Amino acid sequence: MTAPHFPPASGYPAPPAPPKNGFGVTGFVVGVVGAVFAVIPIVGIVAWPLVILGLVFSGIAIARVWNGTATNKGLSIAGLVVSAVGLALCIVWVAAFNKAVEDTQNTLSNQSPTTPASTYRYQAPSTTTTPPKPVEKGDFTIGLKTVSKQCFGSYGCNLVVEPTITYAGTETQMTSYGTCSITYTITGNKDGEVVETAYGAGGTQFTISRTVITTANSKVNPEASVTSVSCS
Missing domain, CATH: 1.20.1270 (Substrate Binding Domain Of Dnak; Chain:A; Domain 2)
Incomplete structure (x- = not known):
């Protein structure tokens, strides 16, 4: 009787190799x-x-x-x-x-539209100046001063007179107009009225001239009155 034949043990299979990657x-x-x-x-x-x-x-x-x-x-x-x-x-x-x-940029640009820069030009406030009161003939009073007098009996007298002018306004009022000419008339001259002109500036100084007149007698007192005033 022949004994059974077994193939030799080949051992356990090798484990799989670990992944290499x-x-x-x-x-x-x-x-x-x-x-x-x-x-x-x-x-x-x-x-x-x-x-x-x-x-x-x-x-x-x-x-x-x-x-x-x-x-x-x-x-x-x-x-x-x-x-x-x-x-x-x-x-x-x-x-x-x-x-x-x-x-975001579109939103900001829509909310803040670009406007051209405006130029601001300064304008000084308007000033209104009140013109000075005009110089009138009523602002002056005038008298006559006799410088010399010579009488000839019934033939009358020869007088040299000069005006004394007083201005009732302020100095600024007259100087604002420059020089003023004061025309005045002298009465008492036997040949008729005499018209003269004086020039004033500032209301305190006047350029005047002496006038020779002839009266009918020694009792006549010549007088003067302002006729007109012109300032320039």
């Missing part, structure tokens, strides 16, 4: 972190370099899987997808930010 793991981790940062406003700017690095590492990992030097194919593809999603989120955030800035 460091680029795949790195690309997945970096891509996930970048995608998380991409959804956070302002901080999302940090996601840009992370998702780009995730794409690069994941792409290298997939290339190594195709060459047979790496075995972690699923994780490499996942890293590529996550990094691409993160990059898309970054692009969306940039577009949304630019749109918000543009809308």
